[in-house]
Amino acid sequence: MASLVIAEHDNAALKDATHKTVSAAAQISTPVHVLVAGENCAAIAEAAAKIAGVEKVLLADAAIYARQLAEPMQALILSLADGYDAILAPATTTGKNILPRVAAKLDVPQISEILKVVSPDTFERPIYAGNAIETLQAPAGKKVITVRTTAFKAAGPGGSAAIEKIASAADPGLSKFVGETLSKSERPELTSAKIVISGGRGLGSAENFKLLDSIADRLHAAVGASRAAVDAGYVANDYQVGQTGKAVAPELYIAVGISGAIQHLAGMKDSKVIVAINKDEEAPIFQVADYGLVGDLFKILPELDEELGKRGYK
Amino acid sequence: MKVLVPVKRVIDYNVKVRVKADQSGVDMANVKMSMNPFDEIAVEEAVRLKEQGKAKEVVVLSIGPGQATETIRTALAMGADRGILVKTDQTVEPLAVAKIIKAVVESEKPDFVITGKQAIDDDANQVGQMLAALLDWPQATFAHALELGDGNAKVTREIDGGLQVVDVKLPAVMTTDLRLNQPRYASLPNIMKAKKKPIDEKSPADLGVDITPRLKVLKVSEPPKRGGGVKVASASELLDRLKADGVL
Numbered sequence: 001m002a003s004l005v006i007a008e009h010d011n012a013a014l015k016d017a018t019h020k021t022v023s024a025a026a027q028i029s030t031p032v033h034v035l036v037a038g039e040n041c042a043a044i045a046e047a048a049a050k051i052a053g054v055e056k057v058l059l060a061d062a063a064i065y066a067r068q069l070a071e072p073m074q075a076l077i078l079s080l081a082d083g084y085d086a087i088l089a090p091a092t093t094t095g096k097n098i099l100p101r102v103a104a105k106l107d108v109p110q111i112s113e114i115l116k117v118v119s120p121d122t123f124e125r126p127i128y129a130g131n132a133i134e135t136l137q138a139p140a141g142k143k144v145i146t147v148r149t150t151a152f153k154a155a156g157p158g159g160s161a162a163i164e165k166i167a168s169a170a171d172p173g174l175s176k177f178v179g180e181t182l183s184k185s186e187r188p189e190l191t192s193a194k195i196v197i198s199g200g201r202g203l204g205s206a207e208n209f210k211l212l213d214s215i216a217d218r219l220h221a222a223v224g225a226s227r228a229a230v231d232a233g234y235v236a237n238d239y240q241v242g243q244t245g246k247a248v249a250p251e252l253y254i255a256v257g258i259s260g261a262i263q264h265l266a267g268m269k270d271s272k273v274i275v276a277i278n279k280d281e282e283a284p285i286f287q288v289a290d291y292g293l294v295g296d297l298f299k300i301l302p303e304l305d306e307e308l309g310k311r312g313y314k
Numbered sequence: 315m316k317v318l319v320p321v322k323r324v325i326d327y328n329v330k331v332r333v334k335a336d337q338s339g340v341d342m343a344n345v346k347m348s349m350n351p352f353d354e355i356a357v358e359e360a361v362r363l364k365e366q367g368k369a370k371e372v373v374v375l376s377i378g379p380g381q382a383t384e385t386i387r388t389a390l391a392m393g394a395d396r397g398i399l400v401k402t403d404q405t406v407e408p409l410a411v412a413k414i415i416k417a418v419v420e421s422e423k424p425d426f427v428i429t430g431k432q433a434i435d436d437d438a439n440q441v442g443q444m445l446a447a448l449l450d451w452p453q454a455t456f457a458h459a460l461e462l463g464d465g466n467a468k469v470t471r472e473i474d475g476g477l478q479v480v481d482v483k484l485p486a487v488m489t490t491d492l493r494l495n496q497p498r499y500a501s502l503p504n505i506m507k508a509k510k511k512p513i514d515e516k517s518p519a520d521l522g523v524d525i526t527p528r529l530k531v532l533k534v535s536e537p538p539k540r541g542g543g544v545k546v547a548s549a550s551e552l553l554d555r556l557k558a559d560g561v562l
Binding site for chain 2: 010067069070071074092093094096097098099100101102103104105107108109110111112113122126127128129130131132133134135136137138139172174175176177178179180181182183191195219227230231236237238243244246251252262263269272273274275286287288289290291292293294300303304306307308311
């Protein structure tokens with residue numbers, strides 16, 4: 001029949017997580033349609049129409065979808081579900097919030113955070129913080145799936161899908177958006193950056209955490225953190241990499257002052273190259289690191305910064 | 315008001331799980347079991363609501379084998395009032411868990427359900443949302459802070475971009491994120507008191523819920539292992555290596 005991908009966006013820009021979810025959907029059921037639900041988001045629908053492999057974009061542009069709250073989104077997706085045998089969303093906080101409601105209402109199990117499509121009904125997903133990989137076969141019927149976006153390549157440009165405006169579903173009126181505090185950063189997004197530099201408790205304070213900034217700027221890297229650093233208040237929650245934070249898989253991951261609890265490793269061990277900087281030679285992070293620098297990070301970071309400067313990284 | 319807190323018994327978060335050689339699952343023999351850490355945060359939040367006089371009763375529910383009674387006792391020692399064990403030795407998938415909780419909600423009639431955002435064994439992150447949908451209730455997932463009003467809850471949520479505040483009508487389901495609170499350790503007198511608190515036992519069949527798994531687990535395997543790395547002596551050597559690898 002077809003797959004429906006729920007677009008990840010903030011009414012201003014279509015997120016790369018959508019392109020990656022389209023790649024997963026194309027391996028499950030084609031054609032692939034994308035649902036763009038938001039407010040004043042026609043430009044998002046136009047961007048989604050250009051993704052290779054997308055046949056149609058459904059645009060639900062209404063105030064009730066401005067924040068993609070779970071309850072109205074559930075009603076909207078259910079109103080479309082008949083036409084699809086697979087419904088997918090990226091495993092972002094938005095996708096994770098909405099999709100289980102849809103699965104429950106359809107009375108089908110949800111398969112969370114797939115890493116691989118083995119066949120159109122069989123999937124791999126991580127369990128136990130990625131310490132085991134489960135291969136699951138879904139029953140006949142509709143599939144409801146969230147996608148670990150770091151495990152799929154983004155579908156490229158080159159599409160020219162039709163855009164169809166669709167009507168809003170009834171608003172259940174159970175919840176309302178009050179406000180938000182978003183981290184502002186000129187840096188790339190954590191989940192799609194090519195280079196990530198993360199700090200842990202070893203940095204010791206919010207002030208010291210800023211030692212990562214200059215290096216991150218020189219490398220055009222995103223900045224992440226371990227749970228310990230977030231709990232200690234050095235940085236905000238949206239920096240957290242790990243089992244229950246964000247999963248990242250950049251080309252290069254630099255872990256600074258992070259011991260390497262299994263919950264942190266779960267979120268970064270699929271990175272291509274891992275560098276660990278830590279004073280404790282026995283720290284578990286070194287077991288997954290390709291390169292380890294043992295020593296005082298307060299000496300090593302300035303050296304690294306200076307060395308990058310010498311080599312022309314501005 | 316009454317608060318219902320569903321809790322799960324899982325392999326302790328400090329245990330390094332091992333995949334069984336026959337790929338049928340992970341090794342559970344002689345492994346330390348504990349309450350799912352996110353559910354501990356849920357119990358703590360409910361008990362605080364009681365201490366603040368906002369909740370009258372905190373009921374803890376667990377679905378699992380007989381040993382899940384210990385998990386319920388832990389919650390009772392933290393300050394919950396009574397427990398319900400829905401006893402089964404079978405694997406219960408998130409959708410069936412949500413259906414069981416829904417059946418309990420229909421008899422207990424709580425105003426608020428608080429549970430962990432995910433269990434650290436299957437990492438599914440589904441039950442709270444599914445329960446809310448089955449009940450046609452609103453949800454506030456990944457809670458960072460809670461402000462309980464009269465007939466509503468204002469919840470700050472941890473989202474990918476930062477924090478979001480939503481206002482949900484009660485009854486509602488809230489799922490907890492890590493920084494909602496710091497769960498207490500139960501004191502010895504409270505552990506003793508918890509032994510006398512009532513735990514009601516039921517079966518999924520008593521509640522009319524079919525828990526037959528829908529998904530077929532074909533295998534459980536080890537993730538790819540990373541090759542051993544090397545130690546480098548200086549920042550300069552590190553950059554040389556990264557350059558040679560083509561990641562800089």
